[in-house]
Amino acid sequence: MTAGAETPGLAVAPAAPAGRRALPILAFLGGLLVCGLLTLRVLDHGYISEALAARWTSALMVTSDAAAFRDLVAVNFPPLPLWFDMILAGLPATGGLPLPALASVLIAAILAGLWSRQLAAAGYGAVLSFLLALLFLAQPMLQQRLAEGSGLPFGLVAMSLMAPAASRVRRYGNVTALSVVGGGVAIIFFSDPAGIYLLLALLPFLVALAPPAFLARAPGAVLLVILFPVGIGLLGYLYSNWLFGASPFAFAHQQGTVLKGAADNAAMVPWLTGWGHTTPGAALAAALMALIALPVIPPALLRAYYPSGRYVGILLVVAVLVAVLLATATLFLAHPAQLLAYLVPVAVFALCEAGPRRLQGGLALLLALIGLAGGWLMQGFEAPAETNAWRSAIEGTAVDSDALDHDLAFGTELRRYDDVALDAASAGMVLPSRLDASGIALPNMERIKADLLFGALSTRYVAVQEPASERGRLDRIGRAIPDLWRHGPPGGTLVVEEGPWRLWRTAVPPGKEQENKSAGPARETAP
Amino acid sequence: MSLSPxxxxxxxxxxLLPLPQLEEALRLQQTWHVRFGDIIxxxxxxxxxDFYRTLAERFSLDFVDLIETPPDADLVRSGQKEDYTRLLLLPWRKEGETTVIATAEPGPDVLLYVRRNFGRNTRLVVTSKFDILWNLQSIFDTDYSHDAVSSLYETDPGSSAKxxxxxxxxxxxxxxxxVLFAGIALAPIATVIALNLFMSVFYLGNFILKALLVWVGADYRKVDSKITDAEVAAxxxxxLPVFTVxxxxxxxPEVLPILAAALRxxxxxxxxxxxxxxxxxxxxxTIDAAKALGLEGNFEIIRVPPSKPQTKPKACNYALNFARGDLLVIFDAEDQPEPDQLKKVVIAFxxxxxxxxxxQCRLNYYNSDENWLTRMFTLDYSLWFDYMLxxxxxxxxxxxxxxxSNHFRMDVLRNLKAWDPFNVTEDADLGVRLTQKGYRVAVCNSTTFEEANVSIPNWIRQRSRWIKGYxxxxxxxxxxxxALYRSVGHGGFWGFQFFVGGTMLSGILNPIFWAFYAFWLFFGGHFLDPFFPTVLLHLSLFNLLAGNGLFTYLSIIAPLKRGWTHLVPWGLTVVGYWALMSxxxxxxxxxxxKNPxxxxxxxxxxxxxxxQEVARALQSLEQ
Known part of the structure; x- marks a missing residue:
């Protein structure tokens, strides 16, 4: 009466020799070094993406202020990276570090350990597995996403576990493997907005993952098992949004840009105006890009030992390409590399399915090296501004950004002030530069909500951006009180001016000031 | 004694015996290594x-019917009742200076025992096994009953639920x-927060443990192919040892044919x-129904005399006095164990x-598709036995x-004074007691199929007994x-808290939380806010979403191991089952x-x- 599809033996990996047990740890350390150095290099050269700044700001806010924690943790999208950042922020000696980049580097190092382990278990030598894992990790399309604070590394961990699990599902109908696929789908959904397209593309294929015997009996049951984690997660997420954000879709109001991707600037995105403009062009270009960056996939899949492995591998490659088309068609995607990065774990999976007897280690290494160079070329093809900035930084050219300089300088100034009203969501690197968010009053706090409603601020200071600037247009304080930047609050004094930023001292009624002082932290100082 | 053929x-x-059957019996004797009589x-x-009469003839002994002419109660000694049971003998009567001993197994062991305990002046007569056991029960009725009820309490009162x-x-x-009331009086909000935190941590621990158990228990290689068909064949x-069932x-009486057919x-x-x-x-x-089935000689009926408490463990303790196996298993009346279960258990040992x-073997249901309750019960048992145990x-x-379907080593079972007659889930108690006394319980990949409850009131009766027993x-x-911590280690201790404690407590706590939640959901307001500081609020929210989601998911995947994919969607309705559990x-x-x-x-x-199963079983019995 036990599940008929399962058979023991072949799924069992032989016990690892003692020397190989340390491999994942060494690969983890190697990954930490490679990713750490590359990320440090680009940050040192002034590459700080908006996504990194926003995530870093959110992490600082939720760890500094209970009300912000209450509000942001529930409505932030994607939620998983922020949760991880919060855990990191709780660790000692992480103050002042770029938490999202640190999180990405750590997760990427875990990926290196995981991949080396998978490759070694498939029969590749320890040194070869180590080198292959690091080569895959060094892929430019992946490194850029690490530095820009994307949730992609979480998605890659999920994909790295999902691919072999999907193969086990196909082969044995294994329960844990089905759950891993289900869990992986949920992790991708809640960690990387681009991953949502991957899931949409995967949907029709998820049923096809199940063993034929299961499919014949109850395809719906297979879908339910795989999709339940993401379904219940989504319901829970919408519920949290309703609870803390007053609407199940509060996340969409607050973080529309994250979900819209490149749509707002589509006319300025080379990919969307170039090859991505037509579906056949996008399909052809994406397939060629995948081939150039990861030339190891086709030979590895062709030589896969199990047909089920080949089947799952092809299915995942097709799903990623379909995801690229979907994301391009909806103007979300600034560059296919954003989604093609999901093929890196598929490449590792394909190599494992082939094994060293069918695809020799030397050849695999050569193809990975070619892929590294191909990845650099592919990344530069129709690259958006963000990618170009990263490439400049990695080449050692400083990335000039006036906005960033102003943010950093204004943030440094703000260290001296408390009880400051600031719309941190559109404040770039101001809050990270200030180092913490205590004493900052955010527009989603009840107190500031009321202030903005009545057009009079109760905080001691207010920071606001030039309304004509790109970010200034999004500043909720500036939008609620249109003349604030220009004239300041009634009776207020201009305290600091830095580029588009202005810090005004408000004329708080004496009673209210006392109230705020007693409620506020001890740092409050006058300039 | 002179021997005839x-x-x-x-x-x-x-x-009395056809020749082909004699040949078959002799062949089996070579294979099984048991006595000829036991085979036929x-x-x-x-x-x-007929057999015992012929046996008497073979040894030129008299045959006596102990039902018609019962033994002299003055001759039997209470201290020797275990020997009587083991050797199937009883001192029958005095004939002048000679003690007449009735036995169902005339042989060297009996002779040696008789010489040592009754002297040389003895005479053997043959009787049937049934007569010996019947009379043992009649004579030592009070002793057996007392032992069945009080043995554990008298020797190890700390382990008895009396x-x-x-x-x-x-x-x-x-x-x-x-402390609780003082806290509520002096610092009500802090006290309720502390209580709330305690319960939230309990829920968190409960679902983390259960998720971990399912994850570990889902391993096909280590769990589901623990004993292979090849091992059974070998x-x-x-x-094979003698197995007491x-x-x-x-x-x-109505389900007796199912069991008889399954045992055959x-x-x-x-x-x-x-x-x-x-x-x-x-x-x-039931006694009449059992007799009417015309069961073979390896079936015995043990009649348990009335005494309080009238529980299954007491009846089992009573029957244990007559058990002769090296291993022992308990089956319920409607059980259908997989045919190779006993062999798998021997290999497992x-x-x-x-x-x-x-x-412990797995339990599941043969009527899972009968109604919503049987489907949920099947998911429940699949999760419990296929994953968690x-x-x-x-x-x-x-x-x-x-x-x-729990199979014991007889020596250990007797040593521990078997089941606690005062515990209404004596099996659960015994499992924990075994671990506490330094033994271990293993599980085996063989299933016994039972009848799932089809009626909600009947199910509630059964489940309430289980929870009370927990x-x-x-x-x-x-x-x-x-002492528990020292004997089972910290993993065992906390596992016991959350698994046994969690199983009984979650049913009690759930309605309280549901009620608060429903009230807040429908009437809104901030009256609960003081009791949910930020961290606790998020912990509670996590428990609500992740905990309920996870338990529902576990119900969804529960039937997959058995390939029962048609039951998967029913896992979505598990919340109704939780309500019944409460x-x-x-x-x-x-x-x-009120009535423990x-x-x-x-x-x-x-x-x-x-x-239908009964009809099928009756058909097979007739064949």
Missing amino acids: PIGELLVAKG LSKGWVRPR QVVTPQQGFMLYCMLT LKDEE LVPMFKE RLDYPPAKLDIKLVLEAGDRE NKAPTDVACV PGLERLGIPIPLGGT MQTYLVHMRHPL VAGYKALWQLI FYWEKTQHGLSAVTK
């Missing part, structure tokens, strides 16, 4: 009375309530099966370390044994928490206070599938 030849000569009686080829709450526990409870019949029943299907030498139908002496209808004293075994957490078990083993939980709590030892009887045979 072998008994087989005598039986053939008297026309267990196969039902000769009527027991005392529901010890004075120390009562004192602790009093202190805790005092097992030799002569290596206890089947306690009460007013269940067992792939185990019948001559090595010592099957006891354990029936209450007053349960005439052979492969296991010596401290493994019990092997293997998880408990692998994590070294005490395993609360489940209902039936409460008793928790109270018994938490009398000395430090009803049962409160009933259990009330009964623990009362055995809520589960009525079997209500299922339409069971009726």
Whole structure:
């Protein structure tokens, strides 16, 4: 009466020799070094993406202020990276570090350990597995996403576990493997907005993952098992949004840009105006890009030992390409590399399915090296501004950004002030530069909500951006009180001016000031 | 004694046994390594009375009917009743200076025993096994009953649930309530927050443990192919030990044919099966039904005299006096064990370390598709037996044994004074007790199929007894928490808290939280805000979403191991089943206070599938 599809033996990996047990740890350390150095290099050269700044700001806010924690943790999208950042922020000696980049580097190092382990278990030598894992990790399309604070590394961990699990599902109908696929789908959904397209593309294929015997009996049951984690997660997420954000879709109001991707600037995105403009062009270009960056996939899949492995591998490659088309068609995607990065774990999976007897280690290494160079070329093809900035930084050219300089300088100034009203969501690197968010009053706090409603601020200071600037247009304080930047609050004094930023001292009624002082932290100082 | 021809030849000569059966019996004797008599009686080829009469003839001894002429009660000695049972003998009467000993197994062991205990001036007569056991029960009725009820309490009172709450526990409870009320009076918000935090942590621990158990228990290689068919095939019949099968029943005549047919299907030498139908002496209808089935010689009916508490463990303790196997298993009346179960268990014991004293097999249902309740019950059992118990075994957490199909090493079972008659889930208690006493419980990948409850009131009765039993078990083993901690280790201790404690407590707590939540959801307001500071609010939210989501998911994946994909969508309705569990939980709590030892009887045979199974079984018995 036990599940008929399962058979023991072949799924069992032989016990690892003692020397190989340390491999994942060494690969983890190697990954930490490679990713750490590359990320440090680009940050040192002034590459700080908006996504990194926003995530870093959110992490600082939720760890500094209970009300912000209450509000942001529930409505932030994607939620998983922020949760991880919060855990990191709780660790000692992480103050002042770029938490999202640190999180990405750590997760990427875990990926290196995981991949080396998978490759070694498939029969590749320890040194070869180590080198292959690091080569895959060094892929430019992946490194850029690490530095820009994307949730992609979480998605890659999920994909790295999902691919072999999907193969086990196909082969044995294994329960844990089905759950891993289900869990992986949920992790991708809640960690990387681009991953949502991957899931949409995967949907029709998820049923096809199940063993034929299961499919014949109850395809719906297979879908339910795989999709339940993401379904219940989504319901829970919408519920949290309703609870803390007053609407199940509060996340969409607050973080529309994250979900819209490149749509707002589509006319300025080379990919969307170039090859991505037509579906056949996008399909052809994406397939060629995948081939150039990861030339190891086709030979590895062709030589896969199990047909089920080949089947799952092809299915995942097709799903990623379909995801690229979907994301391009909806103007979300600034560059296919954003989604093609999901093929890196598929490449590792394909190599494992082939094994060293069918695809020799030397050849695999050569193809990975070619892929590294191909990845650099592919990344530069129709690259958006963000990618170009990263490439400049990695080449050692400083990335000039006036906005960033102003943010950093204004943030440094703000260290001296408390009880400051600031719309941190559109404040770039101001809050990270200030180092913490205590004493900052955010527009989603009840107190500031009321202030903005009545057009009079109760905080001691207010920071606001030039309304004509790109970010200034999004500043909720500036939008609620249109003349604030220009004239300041009634009776207020201009305290600091830095580029588009202005810090005004408000004329708080004496009673209210006392109230705020007693409620506020001890740092409050006058300039 | 002068020997005439072998008994087989005598039986053939008297026309009591056909020649082909004699040849078959002799062949089996070579394979099974058992006595000839055991084979032909267990196969039902000769009527027991005919066999024993012929046996008497063979040894030139008289045959006596101990039912018509019972033994002289003055001759039997209480201290020797175990020997009488083991050797199947009884001093029958005095004839002048000569003591006449009746036995069903005339042979060297009996002779030696008789010489040592009754001197040279003795004479043997032959009687049937049934007569010996019947008279042993009649004579030692009071002793057996007393032992069945009090043996554990008298030798190890700390392990008996006879005392529901010890004075120390009562004192602790009093202190805790005092602190709680004082807290509510002096700092109500802080107290409620502390209480809320405690319960949230409990929920978190509960679902983390259960998720971990399912994850570990889902391992196909280590769990589901623990004993392979190849290993079963390689097992030799002569290596198999005698297996006692206890089947306690009460007013269940209707399902008896299912069990009889299932036991006959067992792939185990019948001559090595010592099957006891354990029936209450007053349960005439089941006794008559058992007799009417014309069961083979390896089936025995044990009549348990009335005494309080009238529980299954007491009946099993009583029957244990007559058990002769090296291993023992309990089956319920409607059970259908997989035919190779006993062999798998033998292999499991052979492969296991010596401290493994019990092997628990899986339980599941043959009528899973009958209605919503049976489907949910099937998901529940699949999760419990296919995932969680293997998880408990692998994590070294005490395993609360489940209902039936638990196979014991007889020596350990007797040593521990077997089941606690005052505990209404004596099996769960015994599983934990075994671990506490330094033994281990293993699980085995063989299933016994049962009848799932088809009626909600009947299900609530059954479940309330289980939860009450878990409460008793928790109270018994938490009398000395430090001793428990030392004996089962910290993993075992916390596992016990969350698994046994969690199972009973979650049913009680759930409605409280549901009520608060529903009230807040429908009426809104901020009245609960003070009790949920930020961290606690998020912890509670996480428990609400992740916990409920996870438990629902576990129900969804539960039937997958067995390939029962059609049951997967029913996992979405598990919340209704939780509500029923809470009803049962409160009933259990009330009964623990009011009537702790009362055995809520589960009525079997209500299922339409069971009726079909009975018809099928009757058909197979007729063949």
